[in-house]
Amino acid sequence: MLEYVNIDYFILLTALLLIIGVLTTKFSTRLGVPALVLFLLVGMVMGSDGLGFIPFNNPKIAQLVGIVALVVILFEGGLQTKWSSVKVVAKPSLSLATLGVLLTTIVVAVAAKLIFDISWLEGFLFGAIVGSTDAAAIFAVLKGQNIRDKLSSILEAESGTNDPMAVFLTLALIELLTVENSSYFLLLGSFFWQMGIGLALGYLFGRIASFAINRINLDSSGLYPIFALAFALLTYSLTDLVGASGLLAVYVAALVIGNRDLTYRHSIFRFNEGFAWMMQILMFIILGLLVFPAQFLSFDIIVKGFLLSMILIFIARPIAVFLSTFKMGFNVKEKVFLSWAGLKGAVPIVLATFPMTMGVENSQLFFNVVFFVVLTSALIQGSTISIIAEKLGLNGPEKVEAPHSLELVSIGKANAEIIEFVVPLKNKLVGQALKDIEFPNDVLISAIIRKGDLVTPHGETIIQPDDILYILVAKQKIKILKSMINEVS
Known part of the structure; x- marks a missing residue:
């Protein structure tokens, strides 16, 4: 005992x-x-x-x-x-x-x-x-x-x-x-x-x-x-x-x-x-x-x-x-x-x-x-x-942390992933409407988090700095997508 x-x-x-x-x-x-x-x-x-x-x-x-x-x-x-x-x-x-x-x-x-x-x-x-x-x-x-x-x-x-x-x-x-x-x-x-x-x-x-x-x-x-x-x-x-x-x-x-x-x-x-x-x-x-x-x-x-x-x-x-x-x-x-x-x-x-x-x-x-x-x-x-x-004046810009994490349940078996991307201030996507962005095939913006709020994406949605994008992409297109979204304006 x-x-x-x-x-x-x-x-x-x-x-x-x-x-x-x-x-x-x-x-x-x-x-x-x-x-x-x-x-x-x-x-x-x-x-x-x-x-x-x-x-x-x-x-x-x-x-x-x-x-x-x-x-x-x-x-x-x-x-x-x-x-x-x-x-x-x-x-x-x-x-x-x-x-x-x-x-x-x-x-x-x-x-x-x-x-x-x-x-x-x-x-x-x-x-x-x-x-x-x-x-x-x-x-x-x-x-x-x-x-x-x-x-x-x-x-x-x-x-x-x-x-x-x-x-x-x-x-x-x-x-x-x-x-x-x-x-x-x-x-x-x-x-x-x-x-x-x-x-x-x-x-x-x-x-x-x-x-x-x-x-x-x-x-x-x-x-x-x-x-x-x-x-x-x-x-x-x-x-x-x-x-x-x-x-x-x-x-x-x-x-x-x-x-x-x-x-x-x-x-x-x-x-x-x-x-x-x-x-x-x-x-x-x-x-x-x-x-x-x-x-x-x-x-x-x-x-x-x-x-x-x-x-x-x-x-x-x-x-x-x-x-x-x-x-x-x-x-x-x-x-x-x-x-x-x-x-x-x-x-x-x-x-x-x-x-x-x-x-x-x-x-x-x-x-x-x-x-x-x-x-x-x-x-x-x-x-x-x-x-x-x-x-000492050594502070940088406010860091934006992604407050949400989305992931496909079957990601290990499906041929797709969801990429989380925080849009920097100097990025080519900033100021563009989704309909004008030439994403590769098999790529879809599934959600946008803006200042803590969910924004439902559509063709007229304008990308803003610090937006958190959740992008559904086929695995074979991940490298192409990342190369594209990381381009600096």
């Missing part, structure tokens, strides 16, 4: 935590605070040192949940990222993801050495753990913001590709701290292996997944999103098994999948969006459970952690941004914004569990300080990103 009670108790708590997490996102928007902060606070309140509802002190489980959640979040972020936007900013993004992380690590290492009176290797470990911009935080904070596409694309690409550098530096420094006679040469070779093989396998698995999704004929449309997510987990695990960066491979695979024509595209995207939110809620709550406020909120941690946070935000990140984007065509305002938007989130907290599971001295200090740094970054930077962008 006790076992059944424990199971019921666990299910009840999981349900309550998910409900609280979802409702928290609503409050975070009104309060102007990133949702991840509130998720962490929920975990702290529910944990052993709070109300005591969920006694939890297992860094290995927290690490496992964190890694799985990061795989899902990176996969969803990659699916939503347009390759056309990423390739334009590939150079600065990769520079920030590698040189930027290294420079941040060095500056933070010096600060940590002086503030906490620890060894140089431990100082560099501090720097490596907090050196990367967090994908989960960036994707969540930037979603729906009208920041210039160039800048938001850089931040999304940087956060999606800088985890390998942070993970490599963290594990390499832990090895140097715990293993005698470690080889610097082998560690350097390991980095190039992780990056190179991670990129290659990510691209390969992305192509395989796209081909498999389009060719397989499943009985239920609900299986396609699961099939796609399975490829994300497969990509991470197989890449990690050969010693390469699984997180980088997942992001690259998602980029490939998301930028190809897919069967049940909307179903795959919407499922992964919802699942990524669920994993984000669970991950941050569990990481919050791992914190003991009595230790974390001690006077010493608050003072020293705050000082380290200020150095990271106002010195380390700006130095990294200004040097790693040198002579890349960015003005001072853009560099200032990129410096401010270097959010910390789940990755540093997950990385801070590695010293705990590997028996590194001062590992609890690492975790408590890193947790404080993440909270400070999220509260100060995360809640002011849109304000800083506005003050």
Whole structure:
């Protein structure tokens, strides 16, 4: 009977935590605070040192949940990222993801050495753990913001590709701290292996997944999103098994999948969006459970952690941004914004569990300080990103999000699809009546959404900017149609 009670108790708590997490996102928007902060606070309140509802002190489980959640979040972020936007900013993004992380690590290492009176290797470990911009935080904070596409694309690409550098530096420094006679040469070779093989396998698995999704004929449309997510987990695990960066491979695979024509595209995207939110809620709550406020909120941690946070935000990140984007065509305002938007989130907290599971001295200090740094970054930077962008004049046009998703029920078996297209301001379709547009045969405008209202299309209907068109098209005509509707006026 006790076992059944424990199971019921666990299910009840999981349900309550998910409900609280979802409702928290609503409050975070009104309060102007990133949702991840509130998720962490929920975990702290529910944990052993709070109300005591969920006694939890297992860094290995927290690490496992964190890694799985990061795989899902990176996969969803990659699916939503347009390759056309990423390739334009590939150079600065990769520079920030590698040189930027290294420079941040060095500056933070010096600060940590002086503030906490620890060894140089431990100082560099501090720097490596907090050196990367967090994908989960960036994707969540930037979603729906009208920041210039160039800048938001850089931040999304940087956060999606800088985890390998942070993970490599963290594990390499832990090895140097715990293993005698470690080889610097082998560690350097390991980095190039992780990056190179991670990129290659990510691209390969992305192509395989796209081909498999389009060719397989499943009985239920609900299986396609699961099939796609399975490829994300497969990509991470197989890449990690050969010693390469699984997180980088997942992001690259998602980029490939998301930028190809897919069967049940909307179903795959919407499922992964919802699942990524669920994993984000669970991950941050569990990481919050791992914190003991009595230790974390001690006077010493608050003072020293705050000082380290200020150095990271106002010195380390700006130095990294200004040097790693040198002579890349960015003005001072853009560099200032990129410096401010270097959010910390789940990755540093997950990385801070590695010293705990590997028996590194001062590992609890690492975790408590890193947790404080993440909270400070999220509260100060995360809640002011849109304000800083506005003050610097870096806002772009209001982003139009398609509020509806239509899809043929039999799309996997029928020889047709419905294409959703948001009409840009500078597009050849703008100002034209439907009867005057020479669409290919087997193409039909089935619906138009204009400012949230349904417009029934007919020959005299004039296309306006920001209209959302739902176009029924034969599969063999999709490429011709897309080429036509993407023409700029």
